[in-house]
Amino acid sequence: MTQLRQAPSPIAALINKFSKLPTIGPKTAARLVFHLLNRPRHEAQSLAEAIIAVKDNVRFCSICYSLAESDPCEFCSDDRRDAATICVVAEAKDVYAIERTAAFKGRYHVLGGLISPMDGIGPAQLHVKELVERIGRENPREIILATNPNAEGEATALYLSRLLLPLGVTVTRLAYGLPIGGDLDYADEVTIAKALEGRRAL
Amino acid sequence: MTQLRQAPSPIAALINKFSKLPTIGPKTAARLVFHLLNRPRHEAQSLAEAIIAVKDNVRFCSICYSLAESDPCEFCSDDRRDAATICVVAEAKDVYAIERTAAFKGRYHVLGGLISPMDGIGPAQLHVKELVERIGRENPREIILATNPNAEGEATALYLSRLLLPLGVTVTRLAYGLPIGGDLDYADEVTIAKALEGRRAL
Numbered sequence: 001m002t003q004l005r006q007a008p009s010p011i012a013a014l015i016n017k018f019s020k021l022p023t024i025g026p027k028t029a030a031r032l033v034f035h036l037l038n039r040p041r042h043e044a045q046s047l048a049e050a051i052i053a054v055k056d057n058v059r060f061c062s063i064c065y066s067l068a069e070s071d072p073c074e075f076c077s078d079d080r081r082d083a084a085t086i087c088v089v090a091e092a093k094d095v096y097a098i099e100r101t102a103a104f105k106g107r108y109h110v111l112g113g114l115i116s117p118m119d120g121i122g123p124a125q126l127h128v129k130e131l132v133e134r135i136g137r138e139n140p141r142e143i144i145l146a147t148n149p150n151a152e153g154e155a156t157a158l159y160l161s162r163l164l165l166p167l168g169v170t171v172t173r174l175a176y177g178l179p180i181g182g183d184l185d186y187a188d189e190v191t192i193a194k195a196l197e198g199r200r201a202l
Numbered sequence: 203m204t205q206l207r208q209a210p211s212p213i214a215a216l217i218n219k220f221s222k223l224p225t226i227g228p229k230t231a232a233r234l235v236f237h238l239l240n241r242p243r244h245e246a247q248s249l250a251e252a253i254i255a256v257k258d259n260v261r262f263c264s265i266c267y268s269l270a271e272s273d274p275c276e277f278c279s280d281d282r283r284d285a286a287t288i289c290v291v292a293e294a295k296d297v298y299a300i301e302r303t304a305a306f307k308g309r310y311h312v313l314g315g316l317i318s319p320m321d322g323i324g325p326a327q328l329h330v331k332e333l334v335e336r337i338g339r340e341n342p343r344e345i346i347l348a349t350n351p352n353a354e355g356e357a358t359a360l361y362l363s364r365l366l367l368p369l370g371v372t373v374t375r376l377a378y379g380l381p382i383g384g385d386l387d388y389a390d391e392v393t394i395a396k397a398l399e400g401r402r403a404l
Binding site: 006007008009010011013014017018021022023024027028030031032033034035036037041044045046047048049050051052053054055056057058067068069091092093096099185186 | 208209210211212213215216219220223224225226229230232233234235236237238239243246247248249250251252253254255256257258259260269270271293294295298301387388
């Protein structure tokens with residue numbers, strides 16, 4: 001019997017690697033690989049280099065844990081930004097969602113996730129201790145909890161408000177202009193700006 | 203006024219490059235980048251290397267234009283495969299869709315696309331001349347036209363049947379077990395196998 005042939009191994013290897021990325025299934029992965037095969041080599045080369053560059057040239061700020069090319073990051077080292085207001089977000093990408101509104105002029109603190117017992121993520125896995133230490137050190141006036149308006153985001157906000165209120169700091173939460181069940185990164189600028197305006201004390 | 207901050211430039215650069223790939227929009231591209239930032243460096247490195255490897259180690263077979271690590275490819279150099287039957291497909295990926303059925307034991311010929319006047323693709327842009335030369339050289343018994351069951355695939359099959367029948371070769375078309383308007387690469391193995399069985403003379 002004739003042997004069943006599969007795609008050459010470099011193709012199978014790249015399909016496999018693309019399939020491991022979020023939102024990309026095997027069919028889409030194959031489509032990406034055959035697309036790259038039809039493009040000039042320099043395009044594939046520059047994609048490969050951009051992947052390496054993002055790992056080598058982007059680090060986490062040691063103060064706020066946002067993504068930066070320098071440490072401290074551009075937010076923490078910018079004296080024009082109000083150090084008395086710290087906006088707490090789940091992920092580094094959420095910082096840019098808020099920046100796009102141009103409605104916030106304070107500093108940030110990235111938790112690195114949300115409390116999710118199902119996934120084994122508790123406060124110890126997040127930058128919560130660092131937030132408490134930072135509040136002790138910088139003595140801010142207000143902490144804005146800008147976690148996602150879903151179950152994990154709410155639980156994390158509730159946990160943080162109970163932890164931080166005894167420290168004598170004002171703790172606020174983004175207003176429910178945000179659509180419930182959504183993802184902060186997918187909200188439009190106006191909605192996020194409204195949510196910032198209408199934030200309420202906890 | 204405080205300057206509006208954007209994501210560090212290596213992030214923006216990679217988001218931009220991912221966005222240029224098919225099926226990937228800016229939101230998905232950003233999600234892929236932030237996923238890679240959360241993974242170990244060696245994972246990103248091996249993805250980058252796999253992208254380069256696919257370009258450097260995969261070439262087109264000079265006989266059938268399928269993708270291969272060697273030239274001639276594994277299909278053309280395999281004496282156990284029936285050289286008297288050539289299956290003509292639009293794209294290299296279609297070869298693997300047919301191989302998965304294990305119902306075909308002949309050779310292949312990849313056109314490199316389909317006739318599409320709207321996109322400026324005519325027979326001259328495809329490996330049609332090479333197919334005619336190959337038929338003259340190899341004198342096969344049957345040419346199976348396995349182009350997609352859509353407008354471009356039908357037009358290409360009709361064009362090829364008119365071109366090849368005068369050469370004295372039998373020209374067949376995959377049976378309409380394939381769902382009309384679909385894409386060969388997305389059909390399941392049983393459907394493609396049925397279509398191979400029921401192929402009809404043109």
